[in-house]
Amino acid sequence: MTQPGFEGLQDGYPDYMRASIAEVEATRARRLQEGHQAPLDATGRAKLLEEWHPDYKADRKREISVGPSKGDRMPHEVADLLEAYPTVDPKSVDLSSPDLDVSVLILGGGGAASVAALFAVEEGIAPKDILMVTKLRHGDCNSVMAQGGIQAADRDNDSPSIHYLDVLGGGHYTNKPELVRALVEDGPRMIDWHEKLGVLYDKLGDGTYLEAHGGGTSRMRMHSAKDYTGLEIMRVIRDEVRNVGIPIIEFAPAVDLLLDEAGHAAGALLFNLETDESVVVRARAVVLATGGFGRLHIQGFPTTNHYGATADGLIMAYRAGARLIDMDSVQYHPTGVAYPAAILGQLATEKLRNQGAEPVNSEGEPFVFPLEPRDVESAAIIKECYGEEKGVETPSGIRGVWLDTPMIDEIHGPGTLKSRLAAMWMMWHRHGIDITVDPALVFPTLHYQNGGVEIHADAATGIPGLFAGGEVAGGVHGKNRLMGNSLLDYNVFGRRAGISAARWAKAHEPRNLSLKHVMTYAEELKSAGVKTDRVAPMILPDYRREAVLARRLDALR
Amino acid sequence: MADEKLTQIYIMGKAYDVPVGVTIMDAMEYAGYRFIRGAGCRSGFCGACGTVYRREGEYRLEFVLACQEMVEEGMHLTQLPFTPAPRSDYTLSELDPSENVLLQHYPEVARCVSCNTCTKACPQEIEVMDYVQAALRGDLERVAELSFDCISCGLCAMRCPADIKHYHVAQMARRLHSVSDSPIPEHLKTRMGELESGAFRVELDELVSMDLDGLKAKYAKRVIEKEEVAT
Numbered sequence: 001m002t003q004p005g006f007e008g009l010q011d012g013y014p015d016y017m018r019a020s021i022a023e024v025e026a027t028r029a030r031r032l033q034e035g036h037q038a039p040l041d042a043t044g045r046a047k048l049l050e051e052w053h054p055d056y057k058a059d060r061k062r063e064i065s066v067g068p069s070k071g072d073r074m075p076h077e078v079a080d081l082l083e084a085y086p087t088v089d090p091k092s093v094d095l096s097s098p099d100l101d102v103s104v105l106i107l108g109g110g111g112a113a114s115v116a117a118l119f120a121v122e123e124g125i126a127p128k129d130i131l132m133v134t135k136l137r138h139g140d141c142n143s144v145m146a147q148g149g150i151q152a153a154d155r156d157n158d159s160p161s162i163h164y165l166d167v168l169g170g171g172h173y174t175n176k177p178e179l180v181r182a183l184v185e186d187g188p189r190m191i192d193w194h195e196k197l198g199v200l201y202d203k204l205g206d207g208t209y210l211e212a213h214g215g216g217t218s219r220m221r222m223h224s225a226k227d228y229t230g231l232e233i234m235r236v237i238r239d240e241v242r243n244v245g246i247p248i249i250e251f252a253p254a255v256d257l258l259l260d261e262a263g264h265a266a267g268a269l270l271f272n273l274e275t276d277e278s279v280v281v282r283a284r285a286v287v288l289a290t291g292g293f294g295r296l297h298i299q300g301f302p303t304t305n306h307y308g309a310t311a312d313g314l315i316m317a318y319r320a321g322a323r324l325i326d327m328d329s330v331q332y333h334p335t336g337v338a339y340p341a342a343i344l345g346q347l348a349t350e351k352l353r354n355q356g357a358e359p360v361n362s363e364g365e366p367f368v369f370p371l372e373p374r375d376v377e378s379a380a381i382i383k384e385c386y387g388e389e390k391g392v393e394t395p396s397g398i399r400g401v402w403l404d405t406p407m408i409d410e411i412h413g414p415g416t417l418k419s420r421l422a423a424m425w426m427m428w429h430r431h432g433i434d435i436t437v438d439p440a441l442v443f444p445t446l447h448y449q450n451g452g453v454e455i456h457a458d459a460a461t462g463i464p465g466l467f468a469g470g471e472v473a474g475g476v477h478g479k480n481r482l483m484g485n486s487l488l489d490y491n492v493f494g495r496r497a498g499i500s501a502a503r504w505a506k507a508h509e510p511r512n513l514s515l516k517h518v519m520t521y522a523e524e525l526k527s528a529g530v531k532t533d534r535v536a537p538m539i540l541p542d543y544r545r546e547a548v549l550a551r552r553l554d555a556l557r
Numbered sequence: 558m559a560d561e562k563l564t565q566i567y568i569m570g571k572a573y574d575v576p577v578g579v580t581i582m583d584a585m586e587y588a589g590y591r592f593i594r595g596a597g598c599r600s601g602f603c604g605a606c607g608t609v610y611r612r613e614g615e616y617r618l619e620f621v622l623a624c625q626e627m628v629e630e631g632m633h634l635t636q637l638p639f640t641p642a643p644r645s646d647y648t649l650s651e652l653d654p655s656e657n658v659l660l661q662h663y664p665e666v667a668r669c670v671s672c673n674t675c676t677k678a679c680p681q682e683i684e685v686m687d688y689v690q691a692a693l694r695g696d697l698e699r700v701a702e703l704s705f706d707c708i709s710c711g712l713c714a715m716r717c718p719a720d721i722k723h724y725h726v727a728q729m730a731r732r733l734h735s736v737s738d739s740p741i742p743e744h745l746k747t748r749m750g751e752l753e754s755g756a757f758r759v760e761l762d763e764l765v766s767m768d769l770d771g772l773k774a775k776y777a778k779r780v781i782e783k784e785e786v787a788t
Contacts, residue, residue, distance in 0.1 A: 042777065139709075140597035140605055154748040157782065161760040168764075169776035177765040185761065188748045195741045198649060198732030200701060208742045218779040228706065231602050235709065239728050243646050251593065273593050306598040342580050342627055346600045422706055426681070427601060430625050540593070548589035 012340070012433030017441075020392050023364035024402050024439050031358060031366060032410055039369040045376050052379035052387065054299050054444075055329050055479075065528040067318050067521070068462070074327040077296040081315055084534035085522055088255050088278060090515035093269060095258065098282035098513065102131040103505040104498075105281055107254045107268055107313065108289035109134025110141025111230075111487070112470025114237045115494030116287045116501065117246045123502035127246045131281065133270055135253035135290075135308045135539065139238045142291055142306055142448075142471060143490055146230025147349035147423060148214065149222035150491075151484035152187035155211060158219040160184040167485060170216040170373040171478025174326065178457040179476045183485065183492050190491040191223060199236045201225055202420075212354040214483035215334075216373035222484045227349050227421045230487060252279060253312060253539055256518050257286065257320040257466070260511035265320070265466035267513055271539070282513055284505035285465050287497045288313050289490075292449035292471035295541045298330050301446040302345020312537035313472040317453045319521045322461045322468075326451030329479040334377035335359070336445020338400025340431045345445040348403060349424060350374075350483040352440075356411040358404045359442070361390035367401075375480045378444040385443065392441055402439040409436055448486060450477050459497035465508065467501045469493030567633040581608055581623040581634060595638035599624045604710030607680070610634035620678040620712045640711030644725040654737040656695030663726045666692050668719035675713035675723055681706045685713050685723055692726050698738060700730035 010018055040048065050056050061073040064082055074082070104120045106113045113132055120130055132138070153163040163184040168175055194201070202210040202224050212222045225232035241248070251273040258267035258280070265286040270279040290313030294305025303309070318324055335348040353359075353370040359377075360366050361384050368380035381401050385391030391399035405424075408417040417436050418425050428435045452474030459467040470490040477485060542549070563574040568585060575584035582596060597605030606623035613631030623636060645662035652658055660666055666689060675685035684703050691699035704727035713723040751757065767775070 039781075042773070136597055137603075137605060140603050142598075145598045145600050145602045154742075154745045156744060156747070159760070160752075160757045161764055162779075164761065164764050165772070165776055165779060168772060169779075173769055173772055181761055181765055185752065185757070188745060188752060192741065192745060192749055195745070196736070198735035200705070200731055200735045200739065203739060203742065207740060208744055213782070213784060219782050220784065226705065228602075231708065232705075235728060236732060239732065240649075242644065243648065245646070304600065306600075306603065307592065307596045340578075342578060342583070343600075343625075423602070426706075427625070431627075540591070542591060543583070543586040544589050544591055545587050 009432065011438060012428070012431055013438065014395060017392060020362045021438060023362070024360055024404055027360070027364035028404065028407065028410070032407065036358065036369055037366060039372060040376065048379045048383065049375055052383040053375055054332060055375070060299050061328060065530060066524045068321055068323040069327070072324070072327060075298045075330060077298050078293065078311065078327060080534060081311060081536040081538060082318055083525060083530045084532060084536035085525065086256060086518050087535045087537055087539065088269060088271060090256070090518040093278055093280065093515060095280055095513040095515065098267065098280045100131060100279065100281045101510065102281065102283050103129035104285050104287065104501045105268060105283035106130065106132045106287040106289060108291060109136065109138040109248065109250065110289065110291055110470065111143030111234055111237065111490035112494035112497065113287065113289035114241050115491055116289055116469060116498030117241055118237065118244065119495045119498030120502040121244055121246065123499045125502045125505060127244050130246050132246060132248040133252050133254060133268070133281070134248065134250055135273070135312070137250050138241070138248050139234055140306055140308060141234070142309060143487065144231050144234040145304065145306060145347065146487050147227040147347060148351035148354065149212070149224040149229050149484045150233070150487035151214065151217070151221050151482070152191045152223060152488060153184060153219065153221050154188045154191060154209070155219065155221065158221055160187065162219055163187065163221065166217050167482060170482040171480050174478030176475035179455070182457045182496065183476055183488060186492040187488055190488065190495070194233060194236070197236050197240055199225065199233055212351070213371055214350055214354055215371040215377055216482045222354060224351065226419070227351050227423045233487060254316060255537055255539070256515060257316045258282070258513045258515060259320060259517055260514065262511070263321065264464040264511070266511055269515070280513065282510055284508050284510055285467065285501040287501045288317055288453065288461070288466060288468040288472055289470050289494060289497065290472050294446050298446055301332060302336060303446040304333060304336060304345065304347040305446070308540065310538040310541060312539060314452060315537045317461065317463070317466070317468070320463055320517050322463050322466065323454045324451060325454045325474040326479055327474070329450040330446065331374060331448035331450050331481055332378045332444040333447035334374055334381055334444055335403055335442035338398050338443040339394045339441040341394065341396045342431065343427065344398070346427065347445070347447070348440055348442050349421070351421060352403060352405060352408070352424060355408045355416070355420060357407050360402050360404050361388070362392045363390060373480055373482060381444055394441065398443060400441040400443040403442045404439045405435040406437060406439065448481055450474070450479055450481055455493065457496070458500045459493050460500060465504055467497040469497035564628065564630045566628050566631070569635050570633070575628055579628060581621070581626050581628055582606060584628045585623070595623065595636040601625045602708055604708035605638055607637045607710040607712045608634055609637055620680055622680045622710065625680070637712065637715060640714050642711060642714045642722040642725060644722065647729065649732055649736060652733055654697060654733050658733065659692045659695065659726055659730060662729060663722065665719060665721050666726060669693065669721060670719060672718060674716045674718065678712040678716040680710060680712065681708060683707060688727060689721060689723060692730060697730045697734035700727055701734040704731065
């Protein structure tokens with residue numbers, strides 16, 4: 001390779017890693033012969049999590065001092081934003097004549113938001129009476145980045161009940177039963193809806209779906225579209241939103257919810273990122289579909305998440321009185337990229353493992369069943385690197401284990417990896433690594449917000465007129481989500497949020513707008529002794545380097 | 558990092574020293590840019606960060622994603638995060654998957670001069686011109702197959718001398734191909750029927766009200782389906 005930074009590399013890896021790669025190669029035939037080690041039992045899982053999973057470190061969390069979930073333990077990074085003052089001063093906003101007036105306002109531009117918009121139309125709201133508003137572009141979201149697949153129990157040896165049990169056990173029985181039921185019962189329905197919209201799922205020669213396992217599944221129910229599953233679903237749904245003609249304002253994130261005198265959701269205050277203007281939108285019903293919090297880099301982890309995943313929805317809903325649940329739990333995806341540093345923390349899809357790639361240590365030895373639920377798999381990898389000291393250290397000082405990707409073609413035949421995992425092949429190929437020949441170095445990366453705003457099966461939150469779906473909502477996955485259930489989640493609860501919001505909008509008149517709740521929340525912070533200049537929502541992370549920020553001027557303001 | 562190796566690049570004509578071995582996106586942030594447009598998923602899937610650059614001393618423009626491409630010494634770059642490309646609205650169920658359907662909605666496809674500029678502009682290494690030619694022939698399956706890895710960054714449309722909106726054509730073709738040539742599997746239809754008739758209702762009622770010990774016992778007894786491996 002000729003690119004700078006690639007000097008002294010052999011096919012993408014530094015020379016010193018080659019000895020370890022040779023050990024991986026040396027054990028491969030034996031490992032293929034022997035098969036995987038058995039999954040851990042409940043006691044084994046619990047011990048591993050307790051000792052090695054980042055969620056179990058007590059000093060990385062604190063009790064939240066105000067609001068509806070006061071006393072709950074949350075990561076400091078989340079608590080810092082909840083214990084922060086409004087980004088836009090509520091006193092500076094004139095709410096007397098809204099700039100826009102709609103029936104259903106949808107906050108977000110990703111999967112859940114788009115599905116909600118389409119089903120609000122199905123439920124009888126005219127497209128022109130709906131408004132989607134989003135921080136970045138329509139489709140800049142985590143939904144578009146999901147690679148591995150979407151679960152749905154549609155084969156004859158499977159059932160929603162079996163799916164239910166997999167979800168609940170994977171979530172350590174902390175999930176809300178009514179939400180899990182909705183998830184698994186609606187699963188096949190959503191796949192059917194996708195088919196009618198023209199999503200191209202992978203199928204076998206006989207026309208049935210190509211379905212695979214995911215971590216913690218007992219049946220093969222992972223539907224895929226190569227390893228662009230999230231992209232394929234999202235671009236089709238987005239295309240349909242455009243066909244239907246649902247208005248959308250991009251680069252205009254909501255910074256606070258607006259309530260009426262009765263405390264019902266009545267709109268949102270937006271911030272135009274390009275002109276710095278505030279925009280007041282009044283609505284009869286509001287859907288919160290603003291996604292998760294990966295860009296908060298909980299415990300300093302890199303993340304797979306998109307640029308806008310800064311927990312804005314959590315902050316807005318919490319200030320308005322919504323309860324948050326399971327916020328003590330964070331999903332670290334077992335296999336983020338550990339090398340090269342340029343793509344550190346980007347996703348190495350679980351599909352690599354469901355197609356046969358096995359995690360092995362620096363000596364080429366397996367140490368975990370490859371498809372444990374994600375929290376268990378992550379804990380095992382962290383233990384192997386920092387407990388057993390059998391990780392491979394990168395030039396930037398990060399440790400990782402090998403994901404033995406060449407096994408995929410050994411198992412399924414040459415060409416399988418490149419056709420079923422085209423995005424993965426391309427990602428490493430861009431850095432001079434061919435994962436059909438060499439293994440990939442991986443380490444857990446911050447992936448998903450397990451908890452969120454508490455909802456019911458109809459996507460209603462504790463705030464009348466506010467409905468939530470997708471990653472911003474909590475309870476569906478409990479303390480740990482299984483692969484393939486986030487794409488399903490945003491479809492199931494996006495749909496339910498859209499339908500519920502449409503029904504609510506038809507039954508309620510628009511009312512006067514208020515930001516009193518934001519001022520009250522700020523007062524509560526003061527009374528609780530929170531002294532800080534922090535403001536929230538964050539809107540976008542800031543990755544400029546310190547030396548630049550230190551010299552920063554606001555001369556044009 | 559104190560011993561960080563730096564290299565010089567030009568962002569919209571202005572020189573900056575940035576670290577070696579980082580992506581264009583990270584380098585721009587290092588230089589002091591804070592993105593509003595031009596950054597999305599930061600993992601190569603969303604197409605928000607289309608970027609054009611030219612190497613020192615070369616006449617040719619290169620087309621990449623800022624979040625995926627490493628910086629190089631002397632790179633002159635700018636981002637093109639938005640393409641004003643019109644798309645044709647349609648109702649999928651009313652489309653006739655005939656040879657002419659794509660041309661009816663996107664007549665400019667016929668203006669393709671086979672210059673291959675689109676293909677050269679594609680950061681996903683897609684054979685864009687080949688799928689435009691397939692679109693011209695009305696071969697939906699071929700368009701779907703060739704265009705599958707498209708992330709709609711718009712660089713093809715930005716470069717096309719015939720003003721074709723390749724990625725919109727491809728999106729329509731994929732959806733139409735799916736509904737007309739890739740039927741809903743029978744096993745999904747069967748399951749939909751079962752759900753409709755409430756076949757799982759009693760089982761689920763029981764599970765939803767089951768106590769923790771009952772659930773744990775049931776979970777421990779799960780039989781994990783074995784994957785048949787091709788030999």
